[in-house]
Amino acid sequence: MDNPFSWDYQTTVPGPDDVFGPFSTAYLILFTIGFIGSIVVYNDGARRLLRDGLQRRFAQRASGYAMVIFGMGLFFFLIRWLQINPFTFGARIWMYLSFLSLAGFALAVANYLRTVYPREREAYESRKTRQHYLRTHPSGSRPNALRAVPVGRRPVRRRLRR
Secondary structure, eight states: OOOTTSHHHHHSOOOGGGTTOHHHHHHHHHHHHHHHHHHHIIIIIHHHHOOOHHHHHHHHHHHHHHHHHHHHHHHHHHHHHHTOOGGGTTSHHHHHHHHHHHHHHHHHHHHHHHHHHHHHHHHHHHHHHHHHHHHOOTTSSOTTOOOOOOOSOOOOOOOOOO
């Protein structure tokens, strides 16, 4: 096996016998499972998995980006498997770059969960608490509820004769 990090190795198209090596098979399994999982989460699977609204919205937003990354990776593997090479998309470098973009996406999600998510969680909880106290009242009625306005014809203003 050649050096997998050399430029010549990265830019050559693998032969028909080199398509399903151990790394490319693991790549195919990872990207297929990720693509199917991101489709499920994006299409209301998050509603069944996550009860919290904040987590559900984040999961759906992140799965949209993940679907694009996994889809591109599967596209490059399909080009490699079919042994066609439009615009040199069959080269190994595209699979490496799609895996690198997946790693960057995972780091971005981890950074979001570590830094931004706690602040959003705190704001979400305070908003929920505020809504809870505005909604319930010990007497059972809402003290500041709007009064019902009778529905009917609008009074017509008559002209005065001069």
